[in-house]
Amino acid sequence: MSTSTPPQPTDRPEPGVHPDHDRGLEFDVRTLLARRSALGLISGAGLLALVGCATDTTSGSTASTTASTTSSATAGASSSATATAAAGAVDTEVPDETGGPYPGDGSNGPNVLDDSGIVRQDITSSFGTSTTTAAGVPLTVNLTVTDGANGYAAMEGVAVYAWHADAQGRYSMYSQGVENENYLRGVQPTNAEGTATFTTVFPGCYDGRWPHIHFEVYKSTAEATSTGQIVKTSQIALPQAACEKVYADTATYPQSASNLGRTSLTGDMVFGDDGGIHQLATVTGDATSGYVANLTIGV
Numbered sequence: 001m002s003t004s005t006p007p008q009p010t011d012r013p014e015p016g017v018h019p020d021h022d023r024g025l026e027f028d029v030r031t032l033l034a035r036r037s038a039l040g041l042i043s044g045a046g047l048l049a050l051v052g053c054a055t056d057t058t059s060g061s062t063a064s065t066t067a068s069t070t071s072s073a074t075a076g077a078s079s080s081a082t083a084t085a086a087a088g089a090v091d092t093e094v095p096d097e098t099g100g101p102y103p104g105d106g107s108n109g110p111n112v113l114d115d116s117g118i119v120r121q122d123i124t125s126s127f128g129t130s131t132t133t134a135a136g137v138p139l140t141v142n143l144t145v146t147d148g149a150n151g152y153a154a155m156e157g158v159a160v161y162a163w164h165a166d167a168q169g170r171y172s173m174y175s176q177g178v179e180n181e182n183y184l185r186g187v188q189p190t191n192a193e194g195t196a197t198f199t200t201v202f203p204g205c206y207d208g209r210w211p212h213i214h215f216e217v218y219k220s221t222a223e224a225t226s227t228g229q230i231v232k233t234s235q236i237a238l239p240q241a242a243c244e245k246v247y248a249d250t251a252t253y254p255q256s257a258s259n260l261g262r263t264s265l266t267g268d269m270v271f272g273d274d275g276g277i278h279q280l281a282t283v284t285g286d287a288t289s290g291y292v293a294n295l296t297i298g299v
Helices: 022-038 061-068 240-246 256-261
Strands: 138-147 159-163 185-189 195-201 212-218 230-237 282-286 290-298
Touching (some): 138 159, 138 212, 185 195, 240 256, 240 282
Parallel strands (some): 138 290
Antiparallel strands (some): 138 195, 159 185, 212 230
């Protein structure tokens, strides 16, 4: 793993703003504005419009009806955790989104992708010099990748790099206290159905963002682990109903419930323009046995 020191915020965060993510929101906005300005505000191709600088901090009631219906409790979620995701109806490419300030891909400080051990399905623990395991409700993520240029057929053998915040809203390799960890990061190739599967924990909700999982798609595992060309960078949104049940455990997720209450899926600066309709996962399970999140995307 590269040891270059990541940039640190220089300003004291405002009251109520997570200290590790004050700079992150500004970085996300600048990146989104630059990317979507370059795209020329293309419409009708599944891409989001320009994101405004203001973040809606109202209650998530607007998105609750849509988001809540995507999560339903099912018996034996743990036994179905490794099941291949059923491909959903996809007729447009998933929107490009910012990778944020904590990608760990070498574009902003450290690079975990060239480390031995990054290709793994279970990303709950750090690897290398640390074996710390991230706490949280079990979550299996099935991300199915389809080819927009080929009738949205399943893409076998492409690689997905996934990463997300821990239960306290921290990103390994960057945030204070976990700079020497690399948990909740990993690369997986897609199977014959185009699905890459990760075993992880439910991410926390930090101030100013809807709960999400970052991902990058590469042409192959070799490309992913050699700083190759990124095919797609985007994010997975998690449904409100599941988030509320998980965040009821305030001992493990100390700030998530209050942070979730101050934002909404439709007001999120990444998902807000279309309510995350192309990025909202279907989630089943419960907070005791764990959850399974399925999403099919076009690239």
